[in-house]
Amino acid sequence: NKTIRLADYKPPGFSIPRISLVISLDRHETRVKATLDCVRQDVTAASIRLDGSAHMRLAGLAVDGRPVAESLYDLDVDGLSLKNVPDHFTLTIDTVLDPAANTRLEGLYLSEGCFCTQCEAEGFRHITFFPDRPDILSLYDVRIEASREHCPVLLSNGNRVESGMLPGGRHYAVWRDPFPKPCYLFALVAGDLECLSERFVTRSGRPVDLHLYAKPHDIGQCGHALASLKRAMRWDEDVFGLEYDLDVYNIVAVSDFNMGAMENKSLNIFNTKFVLAAAETATDRDFDNVEGVIGHEYFHNWTGNRITCRDWFQLSLKEGLTVFRDQEFSSDMGSRALKRLDDVRLLRTIQFPEDSGPLAHPVRPDSYVEINNFYTATVYNKGAEVIRMMRHLIGTEAFQAGMALYIERHDGQAVTCEDFVRTMEDAGGRDLTQFRLWYAQSGTPHLDIRRSRDETGMTVLEVVQSCPPTPGQPVKEPFHMPLLMDWLPRNASDRSAPRLVDGTGQRLEQGFLLELRKPVERFVFADVPVDAVPSLLRGFSAPVILKTDVSLDDLSFLARHDDDAFVRFEAAQTLGRKTVLDRMHDVPVGSGEAGQALLAFFTHLLSGPLEDAALTAELLSLPGETEIGDAVDALDPVRLHRAREAVLNTLAANDAELLQASYTEYRDRQTPDLSSEAKAIRRLSGLLLSYVARLEGGAGYVGEHYRRAFTMTERMAALVEAAHIPDHAADGGGGGTTDLLDDFYRRYEEYPLVIDKWFAVQAQSRRGDTLQRICKLKEHPAFTLHNPNRVRAVFTTFSMANPACFHTGDGSGYELLAETIMEVDPINPQVAARLVAPLGRWRRLEPTRQKLMRAALERILSCKSISSDVKELVQKSLQ
Ligand code: HT7
C-alpha cells in the first residue's frame, strides 16, 4: 500500500465544475450514471485519472457521448485512467453497486433498510469513478429514483427542485446544490423516515426549514437535537457573524455509522448516538454530547464546507477549528469552567497517550497510508488547542477579526493550515513563524517551572521547555506558546500588585500572559508577596505536561482557593496522582505527605458548604489510571489499579460519615429536569455514590439509587456501581450486578443506544471475572460485530476504560482484543483499525506484558487478508 506524502501535492490536472448524478436505488443493484464536465487545468496532463474501487462495477464509459473503446482506458483496482482526452469534454460513467453487501459503511450502504452515504474521506470513489480529492469543487445535480413504498423520503444536498412518480411503484426527486463542493460532502438518503420540523429565521431575515429525519420509533427523542441546532445557528451569527446560506437544513439519524456524524452540505448524517436524547434514555452527558456534535456539524458549514481543505493533510484546518468552535459554543451554553475541564481530561486521556506512543503524528501529518487512520485526537483536539493558543497570543479581538478575514479571503476555496495561520498573522500584526511548529512537530511538550527570589527581592520564574522524541522526529525545536499565570496571595486582604519587569508578557484580566519561545525563559516579577503561590497554566493555556516546584502545602492552598477552575482542579489532581503513586510504592495513604494532604482536602471539601456541586464533583475525583500510568516507566497497570483502588477506599472510609450525609442530601435534592443546577446535583450525587458504594452496606445504597432513579443519569450512576459488585457481595440489598443488570436489560430492550450502555458497564466492571463475562457478551443475541456502536460499547470500553482487566497478567485481554480486531476487519476495516491503539502502548509496560502485547500485534500482522487500515497501525505500533 502506497504512502501518500504532503511534499508530493500537485494541483489537479482537470477541474470538474459540474457533475450530474442519476441514481436508481436498489438493495443489490443500484445503478449510477455520472456525467462530469471536465476541463483541463494543466496543459501537461496527458490523461485524466479517476479514483474508483473494486466494490463497484463499471458498466459504461463515454466521452462527449461516444463510448470509449477498452484500449483507450486503463482500469485497475483503484480506478481508471483515460488517455488522450480533449481540453474540455463530457465524461459519462455508468456504475453498478450492491449497497446491501456494503458492511464497511463507506460509500452507499443500508442502515436498517435506509439507503445512506458516507463519503468523507474517500467514500465517493465507491459510488462512481471520480478524482476523489477535496480540492475539486463541483456543482451537483442529483436525481434519485427508488421504490415509493420502501423509500418515501428521497434526500440529497441543496434544494429539491423537482419530484414525481415513475412506473413500477417508483418515484424520483431531483436535488440541486447551488454551492460548489468537494465530493466528500456529497450525500444521499432514501428510506422510510419520519420527520420533525422547525423554522429558523436568520438575522438577515432568511427563513430556513429545519428537518430532522429518523426512524419512526426514534422521532420522539429528536427534540433536543433540533433545539440544539437552532441554538447553534443563532450562536454562530452572534459570535462569528456567520449565517446559514440555504433555505433548508436536513439532518438524518442512522444507527449504523462509523463515526459521530457527517457535515454533508445541508444534509448532515448522524449516528443516532448524537441525535437521540430523552431524560429516561439519555444521560446528562449524552444531552451535552448531542448539543456539541449538532453544533460541530453545523459550524462546518463555514469552516469545512464553504472553506474546505486543499488536501487531507490539512484535515485539522477544518476539524481543529471546528472543534474549537464547538467547544466555545458548549462553553457558552453551559459552564465554561466545566467544559474546559472535560476538554482537558479528554486531551490527557486520549491525545497525550497518542502523542507519546508509536502512532504519534503532527497536527498536520506529513504522510499517510490510510487517511481514515488520521481522524485522531491529535488532528481534532490538539488542533483545537493550537487554535486556542493562537487566540491567546494575538488576543481575542484580533482573533475575531482574523476569523472574519479568513472567511472573506478564502470563501469558496480549498486551502491549507498555512493560509489560516497567515490570516491570523495579518489580523493580529504578529509573527507566528515559530508558532507554526505546532502543526509540524508531534509530541507533548513538557514544562518545568521553578520559582526563586533574587538578591534584589525580585521573584523569578524559570520555565524550561522540552519535547520528547517521537517517531521520525528525534530532536525538537522549542515551541512558541502562551503561559497564563498569576500570583495568589495567601492573605486575601493582601493588595499587592505584582508587575512583570523582565520577560515577554503582558498583564491581562485573567492574569499574566507570558510568551515562551526559548528552551529556557526567565520572567522577573516585582511586588510579589513572599508567601504568594504561583497559579500556573491558568485555563490550561497550552497543551503541555507541567512539572513545578509548588509544595504540597501550596497545592492544598490552590485546590481550596484558586479562582481558576483548571488550576484548582489540577492542584487536587496532583495531590491525588502523588498519593496513588506513593501507594503504588507501598506508602500507606495515611502516612505519606501527599496522602495526608489529600485526606485533609477531602474532609475540608465535604465539611464545608458545597457551593458549586459540579466543580466539587470534579475536585473529589481522582485522576484516571491511564493518565497516571502515562507518567510511569515499566508500568504494571494492575498494580497501579490496586493502588488507586486502595486510595479511593481509604478516602471513603476516612470520611464515611460526611460522605454518607452529603450523599443522602444530594440524592434527595435530585430533580428530573435538565437545568444546569439539576445536572450538577446529579453529577455530585453520582460521584458521592461511587464513594459510599465502597463502604459497608454500599450495595444497599446502589440498589436504592437505582430504584429511585427518574433519569438515565441516576440509573446509570447506580448501574455502573452495581456492575462492580460481585454477586456474593450484594448483601441482600438488591444492588448486586445480576439483579440490576437484568432489570435494566428488560426495561430498555427496545432502545439500542441504552443497550449499548448495558454492554459498556459490564465491559468496564472491576469484577475479577470481567474477561470471561466479556467473552460471554460476545455471544449475547443482542451483540453484533456489524454495528460500530455495539463493537465500541464492549471493546473500546474494555481496552480503554478498564486497564486492570485489559492488562490481565497472562495477556488474555490482549488476545481477546486482537481476535476481535481480526473478526471485525473483514466486515469493517475502519472500525477494526480504531480498536488497535491500546495495543500500541507496550513500550510503557513492564517486560512480561510488553512481550504479550507485541505477540498480540504480531498475530494480527500474520493474518493474510488484513486491511491496509489495520496494517498501517499495527506496523507502526510494532516499530
Ligand atoms: N468530518 C466528519 C468525519 C467523518 C468521517 C471520517 C472518516 C470516516 C467516517 C467518517 N464519518 C464522519 C465528522 C466530523 O468531524 O465532523
Ligand code: ZN
Ligand atoms: Zn468535524
